[in-house]
Amino acid sequence: MVGIFGGIAIVMMSANSKVGADSVATPSSFAGPWDPRTRGCALSFVMLYPAVVLIIAVAALTGLAGRELLLLSCINIIAAVGLGLFSGTSGILSLGHVAFFGVGAYAASWFTLPPAMKSFLLADMPEFIKMVEWPLLAALPIAVLASLFIGVVTGLIIMRLRDTSAVIASFGFLVIAYLVFTGAKAITNGKQSLYGLPTQEASWPLVLGSLGVALAIAFFMKSTRHARQLEAIRDDEQAARSIGIEPQFYIFLFWVISAGLVGLAGALFVHVIGVVSPGIFYLDKTFALVVMIILGGYRSISGCVIGALVITVAEEIFRKTEEALSVFAGREILFGFEFPQVFGLTALSFSLLILIVLYLRPEGIMGYRELANVRRWFSPADRSTIDPPKDSLPHYQVSADSVIETSMLSKSYRGLTALSNVAISVEAGKIVALIGPNGAGKTTFINVLTGNLFASAGKITVNRHEATLWSAHKLAGQGLGRTFQSIRLFNSLSALENVVCSVNVKSPGLSRRDADALARAWLELLGLADKAVVLSGNLAYGDQRRLEIARAMALEPLFLLLDEPVAGMNSTETDELKTLLTELVERFGIGVLLVEHDLKMVMQLSDHIYVLNKGQVIASGTPAEIVVNDDVIEAYMGEDSVEDLGLTV
Known part of the structure; x- marks a missing residue:
């Protein structure tokens, strides 16, 4: 029996x-x-x-x-x-x-x-x-x-x-x-x-x-x-x-x-x-x-x-x-x-x-x-001793004509206006920044854009397909990956399992071992190969931020939306992330929408910047144009912005 x-x-x-x-x-379970x-x-x-x-x-x-x-x-x-x-x-x-x-x-x-x-x-x-x-x-x-x-x-x-x-x-x-x-x-x-x-x-x-x-x-x-x-x-x-x-x-x-x-x-x-x-x-x-x-x-x-x-x-x-x-x-x-x-x-x-x-x-x-x-009870240290994978790095390419746009986008809460007539465009291969003071509506905008909130008015298009009423999971399936202002990982799952969840959504027909290999390749690209079997809730803060990006990238998105990705990071971690974002854009051709308060990073990375204040776009342009814009200086950056950020105009 x-x-x-x-x-x-x-x-x-x-x-x-x-x-x-x-x-x-x-560790031994990766063989067989x-x-x-x-x-x-x-x-x-x-x-x-x-x-x-x-x-x-x-x-x-x-x-x-x-x-x-x-x-x-x-x-x-x-x-x-x-x-x-x-x-x-x-x-x-x-x-x-x-x-x-x-x-x-x-x-x-x-x-x-x-x-x-x-x-x-x-x-x-x-x-x-x-x-x-x-x-x-x-x-x-x-x-x-x-x-x-x-x-x-x-x-x-x-x-x-x-x-x-x-x-x-x-x-x-x-x-x-x-x-x-x-x-x-x-x-x-x-x-x-x-x-x-x-x-x-x-x-x-x-x-x-x-x-x-x-x-x-x-x-x-x-x-x-x-x-x-x-x-x-x-x-x-x-x-x-x-x-x-x-x-x-x-x-x-x-x-x-x-x-x-x-x-x-x-x-x-x-x-x-x-x-x-x-x-x-x-x-x-x-x-x-x-x-x-x-x-x-x-x-x-x-x-x-x-x-x-x-x-x-x-x-x-x-x-x-x-x-x-x-x-x-x-x-x-x-x-x-x-x-x-x-x-x-x-x-x-x-x-x-x-x-x-x-x-x-x-x-x-x-x-x-x-x-x-x-046996994990008796040898917990073994959980982080897996050798980095030898698989080739992930590869896909975003079409150069991919674009996500909003038109007259508004969001209200019982009479309180969080967003008003916001029009923003993000193209493939570009890093677009969205900056503004606290409470300006930046996170609300990302939540509306990714389907966690529905717009009160206006329109969202992804590659010229209207997506205003699409749910979060449908938008993710159509090419929008995101991270969160407050880190949101699956804390009871390992770093590898967090990424595998995305791989399975993107490629449900992959064999389990192929899905595992692809997920570990993403971890290697993000510098987390040696953390594959560590529970995500036990990772260091900077590693958790990178894991969020790895999980989003495993969807092979057209666009990556980052909500304050370097918040809480030290200068070394910030520099590493800047290099990483540049590499992701160059390698895969993705478009990036970056919400960030680190203005020096924003000015160095961005191709285009939108400035949001009180739910409205008050300025848009190149970093050199934004840094001398009187409305932006008054609402957000202050008088010494050009000199502090090391920019010349």
Whole structure:
């Protein structure tokens, strides 16, 4: 059994290695036929699944636990992995997945419950369902399909929501599902239980096989470029949109797949305990599943498995302890004091357990790591010791007639005008600067130009195609790359993975290893080859600025929009960036729109300058013209600007 499902996982991940995003495991993982992310997921599966089976087998053979507890442990792992696959990858903590647990349970029970029991408990059920009696193996696909269908319906709502709104909506789904379970008496028996399920159908081969399939699917999904893109959305949605990632599809995809996995767990669960009751699929189970994934580390499939095992066993221990202590309730124990009634011990113990673990390890037992990556804990220095790639540098060429223009562009906020009739043109092969005092509207202009904000009036054209109403991800796909005034990276991803996200958007058909090679070539060009596997959030400030540019350039943009790229840099870093920008323009022919307060840099680099003040363009021209413009001197630069900037006119 282990070998069969191990083989399935390896075949799935081998196929997946041909497309998608990449990740980084350890320096040694850059060798071999698979990319590091696929290899890490495959190794984690072939380590984790046999380990779980071995633990279950030892516990069963030695009598440490009963059959029901061990089967429920496996089933809880499936449910926790399903929930963790969505919540860990998207960053949205779902409180509604137990609804899918219930959908799978009821759907399977309709086909496995003996006809006599259905006639007695579900007299109003349609006859064609009432008369069938399938084995659980045949009913499981029905349960999964039912859960997937409900996942599709609810996913169409969830994919449009974020953060707290999505969490509350998921809880709303749980409440609605509970009301349906208790109210649809014809098919659920209302608040009364459906009993008489054939518990013998939940056999060891079926449960362990389902566990293997669930883990294989979870690790497969975790290894895809879709998971990497969703993790980018989780870290910073605005930055993700700026490189062309559309969030809704990825959130929907992982929501639906996780719904199917949790529905599978629900179908198995009720056939172990032999009864279906709506109370099972509500707050207690929700709390238990959430504790499982948080305790183990909800960003890690391995962590979800460990959390499920720990909580399932701990729940049984706490429950039996509570039962044992209740025997002494009301008895005199010392000096006339009676032993108190014990209640809520299990919930209290769960709460204390999760508080202790999160205090010691805020990201859970496994954090973001999978089982195959545990050695990083012991050798973190290895993460930055990869040799620079030997691949050729990236090459593409922007057409010389490419141009981006705005005409009469305006933006207002409830009567407050941020931009007014702004007309700017940026041509390929040119560096155009946009300068002005703080609050002039420069960042607002870039946000409108890149689709993060929509203009109140006016027009944007990209290569003579009107783009005024284009979204951020569409503009990124049409040739606009950008950086941000405040650095926006995907901090839980490595420098390499940040760039791979862009490579996958630009060239989704590239093999994973080719995407990896191209991303590392961009890092080498930007001087970051030796930082490839360092988490972007751990990079030095100047390296983070360059990584933003590398990520934007990996889109192979026609135009690069830089919002104060040297802010916070020292003079050496500034000089290096000036050289880099000049090289990028000369090598690729891109057009650059530079928003910057370092006027010396602006004057040295720019072919043309626009000056913005109070949302309006007050001057445009060459650096020599701008530096002596009376309106610019009065509004922004001051009287000594020519001499201070070392310019002559």
